[in-house]
Amino acid sequence: MACVALASLMATIKLEFLQPNNPSRVPLDDEGPGFISMESLYEKLSSLQAFVQEKSGARGGTAIRDLEMKIRDFALDAEDRIEMQLSNFLLAKNGEDQQKAYYQQQLHQTLGEVAENAAELLEKSKETDDKQVVNESEGPLIPWLEHASISEPSNFMVGRRRDHVQIMDKLIRGSEKLEVVTIVGMAGIGKTTLISSVYNDPSVASHFDVRGWVSMPGAAGGYNRIQMLHTLLWTLLAGTEEIKKGRIPDRVVPVRLRKRLQGKKYLIVLDNLWNNQAWHDIRRCLPAKSYNFKRSRIVITTTHFRSDYTNSSRNIHNMTLLNPEESWTLFCNNPFLKLEKHKAPPIFQKIRSQVVEICDGLPYTILVIAKRLSKCDNIRQEWNKVEKEIELLGVLDRRALTHTYNQLSQHLKVCFLYFGVFPKRSAIRVKQLIRLWTVEGFVNPLEHEGLENQAYEYLQELIDRSLILIETRSSFGKIQNCRMHSALHSFYNTDEIYVSFKLLRVLAFVPSSFLQRVPARLHELVFLRYLSVTEWFEGLDYVVSTNRNLQTLVVSGKESQFGAPTLHLPCTIWELPQLRHLELDKSYVIDPPSMVKDNMRTLSWVCSTHCREGVYYRFPNIEKLKVFVFSSNNLIFLDNLEYLERLERLSISVRFGCVVTLPKPPMFPSHLKKLRLNGTNLSERDLKTIEMLPQLEVLKLENAFHGKVWEVEGFFQLKFLLLENKMLEQWMVGDVSFPRLEHLVLRFCYCLEKIPEDIGSIFLKSIELQRCCPSVVTSAKRIPEYQRDEYGIEFVEIKINGEESIP
Template sequence: MAAYSAVISLSHTLDTILAPGGLPISPQRRKLESLRDKVSFLQQFLESSLRKTGDHAAAESLEAKIRDAAFEAEDMIVSRTSYIVEVSETKLLLFVLRSVMVFIFVNTMLQFAVKNFVSAALQSVTFDVVRILMPVVVILNLTYLLSKYVMEFKTKARNVKYEVQFNSQEIEALHKIIEKVGSVVEKMIKIRDESEADDQKPMRNLSSAGSSPTGDFSVGSGKNVVVGFESDLEEMRTRLTGASSKRDIVSIVGMGGIGKTTLARQAYDDSYIVYHFDTRAWVTVSQEYSLRQVLIGLLDSAKILTEKMYDKREEELADCLYKGLVGRRYLIVMDDIWDTQIWDAVRRFFPNDCNGSRILLTTRLSDVALCADSFSPLHKMQFLKEGESWNLLCKKVFGEKDCPRELEDIGKAIARNCGGLPLAIVVIGGLLSKESRRQEYWRNLAENLSSIVTKDDDQCLKILGLSYNRLPQRLRACFLYMAVFPEDYEIPVAKLIRLWAAEGFLKPNASKSLEDLAEEYLDDLIERNLILVSKRSANGKIRTCNIHDLLRNLCSRNARKEKFLYMVNCKDNVLKQGVNITPHRLSNPPRRLSIPPRRLSIHPDLLSIQSQILYKSEIHNSSAHSLLCTGARLIYPSCVYLGYRLLRVLDLIIVRFFHFPAEITKLVHLRYLAFTYNEALPPSIAELWNLQTLVYHNWTFGKCPVFPVEIWMMPKLRHLCITPCRLPVPQNVRMLVLGNLQTLSEVRNLRCSVDIFKRIPNLKELGISYEVSPSENWSKYQLEALVNLHQLETLKLLFKYSSHASEIVNPPKLAFPEKLKRLILAGCGIPWSSMTIVGALPNLEVLKLRKNACQGIEWEPVEEQFCQLKHLLLEEVDLVQWVANETHFPRLQRLVIRSCYKLKEIPSGIGEIPTLELIELVDCHHSAVTSAEKIQEEQEGLGNEELKVHIDLRRYFKNKFYSKIFH
């Protein structure tokens, strides 16, 4: 519920003001501390008072009152802070004006004195000198004095020294706002006490939802749990890899949530199918699509897309797709098609070379599938049988363990009442895996499910609503926030975590960082099957995630209902009704809302929406705390209104600014800022003294702007993510420390001095690129000083040379800190013998050596090194002979070798590593491919079926350099 997130946010605000070194509060500190105590009580109360049983409607109403009160109190506080900043700026301007007037007066009087009191003999000469020098002296003194006061003012801004004074009436108003929920709390306690335990009474009121959502549910979170699809998968294998040489179209048809996408994904990733096709591509179409996005998605998935293609027209993109597929046996998956128009638009771009290519469609609509190919039989998904439903539920709740005997009969009833719908079973399984395993609770759930689960999509939303209602308070705001992102959007986990932290959803924990806490929240939501894993990094961490359409629909409904979020996109009811959305309408929401929305999420898929929301400037007095503009492509508005003075989150990364919007520096409450700009940032960016995350993309190619030195005066900064920029070194003696900075990427030509690293002692992730000449003197960059970053876990070093060099005669000397877990090197050209420095790192889990990272023809690692390495990538290195076995990489799980044309073979000892799961070769020498296949055969002969070998030779015969070696 938004009540909890509102109270948490208010608590954060009070903690910031009352913290040591925070805003000076005078003379009402004690009363504000008393207010904080009351807010802490509300927070604890909400944590322990979930709406478990009883009157849910009454509970919702009472929590809404707490939410509104917390919003009102916080707005009053942050508005006062903003007012103080504005007043201070006004005072500075008045001082400047007064100073100018004083100097003009002094200048006039001094000239008058010289003229009247200096002796006549010297008067003419002296007056001429004074007349010449006086303006210079005045200007110099004026400049010095003004710069002194301006710097003093900015220092006060950065150090949060504004004097915030609440008068007695304001303090009393704040207390009344919070105290008026006292009776609300008493009523909620009474409700809670009447329902003593979680499972004592049957659940009478289950949440419901309305419209029919889109898409299918991928069963499982990390690795998909597939039950009941064995025969379907076998049929897919047969139809996709059959003897027919013509280009066949295979359609999977069924209702939402029945597993169409899951089956398609299983077939797409099946090892035999991967081996059978030269090229595979996957694109999700959904209800709202554009032909351009579909083409780019196909090109990207097929690994044909290049940076230059983004600027091409649709016809040119289609031609690139056709040329990329012609002559190859390809598999194209078009997931979640809703109409025939998109198929009619793209079908001609898939060449029919009679080589056994296949196109796999998933859709809810039979007529769409028949339109694609009326002669091809439809593969209609069936509901799971009772036994399959029970098996799936067991796997989701108990994993590999058995169900307790006392719960078996009730569990089978729950599975049966889900109607054979995988979506319902998986969601209920996620709920049961987190809840009490008592018979009373399971029995109550079984009795209620029988009345709400049907074959209707709308009924599924009731199950999803039940899962949402059972979420702990700490997770609800994080879950609702998923509605901020567009449909079918792959959400970068790093961005999601930073947004959660900036929004104030995370309850601070002394023993954990905000980022670690957010990862725990994310893992919890994934385990409940409410968020899906899209991609994982080499070390197993989640890189991107998404949310199923049904669940996103639920988020959207609840976010609107709870005034948590206002979404502007092509699905808004007001758009469907033909109502023009204007900024004025946004600032004055429908009358049923007692307060304006706290967050505005814009999905600029329609140019009309862009013009209405981004180009206008009529929004005034908005209480919005977040403005997010999220989409797949950059947009170019002529101007953007940024008059939301209470903003904490401003995500405009897809908006290209041609001029720096000065209004940004007035948003002193910003904690998250992301935008794209074509010049260097001004020093005034440091006035955002609350900023935690700064994401800055410079879209002017070839330029490498210098970051303002004032960046060192932002002590709250935690993540600084920039396109290649130069980071200035502060020259003053006084130590400026960014003690909270954890992420810094990507910095160009950084001088890694000990002094610099002392200023960022807690850095965990660092990315540096060097663009230099091949004969560069590396001593001035002091790369050995990297060892002083004692908390560093991820390091990316890229070396690019101004001219091509076949051999790097003067490679840099490197040293690394012991806590390093991920290391990516490219272009540094260090000899293979120097890899002992890397191998000695005790915590290294991922090592990626790209394009000339090492030079030499032979590599023989030292035994008992790389003791924790799990993932090894070799890409575009000139290695010829490699000597290695299980003693060199004792815990290796994945070995990936790409474009290493000179490597003759994979060491046979690699196959003896007991933890090895995958050997992947892309565009490698034929003898290396043979050795990898031989390793797999040997391991299969020894009974090791876990080791997989993937071979991809899509550019094998096209590379001229490789052809010379091959022949």
Template sequence: MAYVAITSLKQTLDHLMMNWKLEFTFDEVKHLQDLTEKISVIEKMLQDSANKRVIDHKKIKHLEGCIRDMAHKAEDFIEEYLYIKAEASDVAAFEEELNLQCHLLEVLNEINSIRTLLTKIYQESDAAAIKLQRASNTRSIEHLSGWSSNPKENDHMVVGIDNDLLKIKDRLTGLPSKLDIITIVGMGGIGKTTLGRKVFNDPLIEYHFYIRAWVTVSQKYVLRDVLLGLLCSFTKIGDEVFNEKNEKLAELLYRNLKGQRYLIVMDAVWEGKILCDLKRSFPDDKNGSRIVLTSRLIDVAMSVNLDRHQHHMNFLSLIDSWMLLRNEVFSKESCPLDLEVIGKEIAQKCQGLPLAILAVAGHLSSINKTGECWMSVANGIRSLESEDQENCLDILGLSYMSLPHHLKACFLYLGAFPPDFEIPVWRLIRLWVAEGILRAEWPKSLEQVAEMCLQDLISRSLVMVRKRKSDGGIKSCGVHDLVRDLIFREAEKEDFLLVVESDAKFLPRYAYDKRRLCFHHQIGRSMLNSSRSNVDHLSHMKPSILPNRSILFYGRLQVTEFHKMLDSHVSFTDFKLLRVLEILFRFFEDFPVEVTFLVHLRYLALSTNTYFPTCLSQLWNLQTLINEHYKIVNLPTDIWKMPQLRLLYLKNGGCIPYPIGSRALTEINTLVLPNLNKLSTINFAGCYRELVACVPNLKKLGIRVMQFKSFPAHNCLNDLLYLSELEKLKCIFLERDNQLFHWNAFPPKLRKLTLGGSFLPWEKMKSIGMLPNLEVLKLKDYAFSGPEWQVAEDEFCQLKYLLIDGTDLVHWGVTGSHFQRLRQLILRCCRHLNEIPIGVGEIPTLQIIDLDDSSTLAVSSARLIQEEQHSWGNDGLIVRIHPRD
């Protein structure tokens, strides 16, 4: 992970140089500038290494390790330097450690040595590449024996692709008559090549096409090899043709295909550019010729036929998975009944991936066919150590090896989450950003860059979409178990992260040297206390500075003291350089004040022990519940001393302090969290303008609004207007307050708004309707109350998604001229609504009307709308009716 280490170091250097509180000497400034420039050179050389066709991988791997270690060492010093400057009361005591100029010179000398070695390796690689190219030009025809006009199908039974086969055959033999391109897309091991072979060797296809050619394309393909491979597939060529230049080979291929109905299958394509290179070699005689590409990359499919057919391979069903497993293990024999139940469980755990099923089948074939042996496989299917599974990982590893440097780190970070964990996209994106593994690409924010990276991983079939958001974006994602095994294998090679498993007797000493530390299972006192006997005198073995940047707990914690969560000899204040801290399965009675000493923290997610009702009936007695039984967690004032925070997430809420606190009023300008991007969930007794001023770049805010006896009645919700960058707001009201009738101002850039329990009159909807960028509106638990809502013509010009969940609305005045961009209308618990106006069906963009637990009149009108639209030919409108409980 040399590239990622360099990227993170550059960010740290930028932060150091922009720190206005520090004063540098002329020599220090010069060294910092030299260091930044030389690091940029190293970064560029690492980027170029991905495009080197021939390279001494052993040497470059060793050198990348040296670059990573150098970058980590430099970053550790710089961030410790910043920590001491920010927190130490007696900086003079650290004078020797704070010798910035000396450390910078040391790093510069190390970089010079690395750059020299890196240049030498690249020069050797370039020379080797030229030599190899010359050798390839003199190869004989025998070297092309890998290409075949009749690719053999493997011995494995083909199941679950009958429908796929029919669809592809229809596309190949039907319209249009012009040359058409079909792409078969899916993750590695899902059966793309198997389907391609089945189609290629089908008797109907063989009869239909006069010429058929199959070629397997490598990741770093050579155009000459592809041209020769295609020619060898359907004609005999001699050495004289083999020695021709690319232009002559392309012309020869064209002449052989001209006037023929041909089928070209290019398997395992990694770059859409290949069709551009071969375009003039494929004549279009309007005779039904076809080109089929198989690829793991959706981007390849999009680039070669944006408006044409893309066939996405799906995972096998449980029935097909079991059929494939059974036939691989027993062939023509029958499976004993006592093994069938266990076998189906094993097949289910393979999650429909043929590659995984074949790997497990290979293992089952080599062991005794007994219930005990099969049950052991079912219980430990993820930890199978077989040659077949290694082969599977090697196949999937091709996708990993093709990733750009920054995407490799993003991909490996997915190993931080437990098995079968549905990963919230907002969390993943902000973890990537906080880690410093991504580089800003102006004018995009780091979060936008992270979203693009996630889309890239999805398009490469490495990450699966689990759920979609109301606006069509990705809400959660995950990875296949076999892909997760690949992540752990590569993460271990790269020393990228350490996952502490449930059976760990103690926290190993080397854990404190890892930059990312993840806990996936329950952690109790036995593990934490046993470290005394297993790690002798850890307190004096502990390094002076712990390099950990991330600590994530996904297991339940049995300890109650925050400072004892890791080890009796180590507290969180020892993790001076920590950037990420997530503990969501331990409820804290009080906010741990130790956290505020972690000045480099960028991502903080904790669970508090605050209670809030989850159903509407509890709202009425909330004041008594809170005042008499439950304690509200208050954040310390020193939370404002953490300027690097990008995300502050309190799972069950907490009260944020007044910015000034005990400080002098003149210090207010220093109490700003300029990087804070997401703040949730905060309990406000009032939204003070001073607080809003301290989070100027906030984009996502979640608040619960309440009033207590200890607070004066105060309604400053209009001050949210000053959050000029806010895009998403979720506001839940925990008591009914008539003063809210005066709330009529919202941030201008708001794209998504969720309101609950506010009991605003429908007349107040005017302020929301005039928001110029609002795309998603969710109204829950009587966000608005009253019998009638009349929508005005000039409101909700950009709204795409509307949810009304819980209301006493009776008459809704809306026509087809309103909500001109609405795509989804969701109505829940609208038990008094007398109808959905027939004009709603005339909204041109409307795709879905979804009713759940709503009045029979509303249901009848929804069905009437659908019938009318279908009569007009609008079959795209979907109406979903969920019956009342």
């Protein structure tokens, strides 16, 4: 895709030639006939990128598509040639000046040709006739999908009983004002089936005075305002005398709609809403606000959630995939196979795991496969064909996917396509994904917005469009792991792409033992931006020092005894000008930098006496800090942390036997949102300071303080609390403490008498106990009873892991 190729080329040029206060690794003459202005070249590429964004995809014609392909090929070829010449120059031996001069000349020539080609393509982009209309009436990806039913019968649902009840509750209960309920989920997940079952439920039908339903046509069919309003009015007038009068003139349809709804309790379903204009057109036809106090409801089903549909999170319903058991039940009991009598015969049982895996919980896929297999005699032979076709081509409509893709902005297209590098059905660590997007140059930060925060917003946008799924969330509430549904992988070019080893930018997932066997090849790496190794080894010093564009360096280390580092890493690491994330396991130590590291955002390191030397002055923009603390004299002073003004996450782990002393009064960064303390052995007075941190949302205390009594009066923003303390006996909570607490985890609380009774008045969502004494378990079980007696509903979930421990 042209957008990816251009973004990659522009990122390379920016890193290699346009870094402020950081000269290029290859000298470029700034005078003479061969002079190439890198700023001018970058501007030309930016203009080409803007053209691709505006004209490509659904809005372009054949000529534009052809030009887009030429732009893609140009960008790919240009970057390969530039990097190859750069590599040749950088790898030439220092003494061979003549050879270096030759490669420098070749690079100049290549840059000149790239600039000329970019200018030619830019001229063609201005001349291209873009009046042609794309014909997107492509057939389905797989011939046998042409007549496949898109959704299951409306009265047939598996695994959606809970969803059904929740939507019913949102429609029948709640505010007296008009409310909009949005059902969000990827294509084929069963949104239409769900709302159809609710819409036709007798209790819903009798609850509303009038009901209307509009199914929006597919994206390829376009949007017709008058047709949509006619359809809605027709369903609202069903069963009335008015409907016998025939077609209503277009100009009066909005008026008749408003008249039909005014003064009534109405339910309107907008199914498959992909065009935001349709929502605005509907809203203009609704009665005035003064008439909207009848508990009326509007339900929208969509793959793309927009905040202007509803401003209440309560009215957003996210559809989830079916679990393996639900998937198999739907497969065996659907109306195509008709296996109700004998459920699944042995021949189906043999392919059960394969069917469940390939369908990946998507009802549409399950039904399509079931319909296909219902028409064949040799199940095993036919299944092999089906499996191969689905893995290669998928089952979702290419036209709908293409339309969704074309609606994405340029930066989102690039980020979405990057998911193709990950294996199917694999969970992807968000932290890693964001760093990869960043080093590839896909993220353009807004003013006052960091790269990582902006990348996270990109991910959230893709999730809102149902293109990416949330796998897990962290205790911090952020998305921890995500993945792409396997059905969407069919959208990519499946051909393997060969990348020369010397041109690698990301080196990860490769065992250090393998890299040690190819030391000569490692010396060829000069373009690394992301390096993650399982252990440090000889020769890695050279690789790190050579790759000045390295932004992420992770050394996970071997298992070793805490406080006994095995290797001292070179201070040349701090000389990397682009370094943003440095994560070192407790197996390694490194002396602090002598210079200010403005770019650094993440730091994980072993710290002995470093914390007392004003080191943190040198990391003014650090956001995440993880410190392993040890000292030979077992006395540690932890200060200067308050100078990390942008710090949001702090983790401090102390070796057993060491005593941590905080300055008086103790100081922590005021912007801290997440704090983890392990073995710090703090006093209750120190904890009082932590209580008052104004933005603290997550606190993990793992044998972090001494004393047998803990009296809490603060933690006004805290949402998650983990407490692991083998000595604590009494825990007392004030009336205004923990007003926002949602999740409580207690571990190894052998001596604790009970959970404070006042915790029951907090709207907790979960309490998790692990290896706690019986009295704590008993007090936890009383909390749901208290909530039921006090509020008439239980909203806390109790989880007990491991056996109850008796002190």
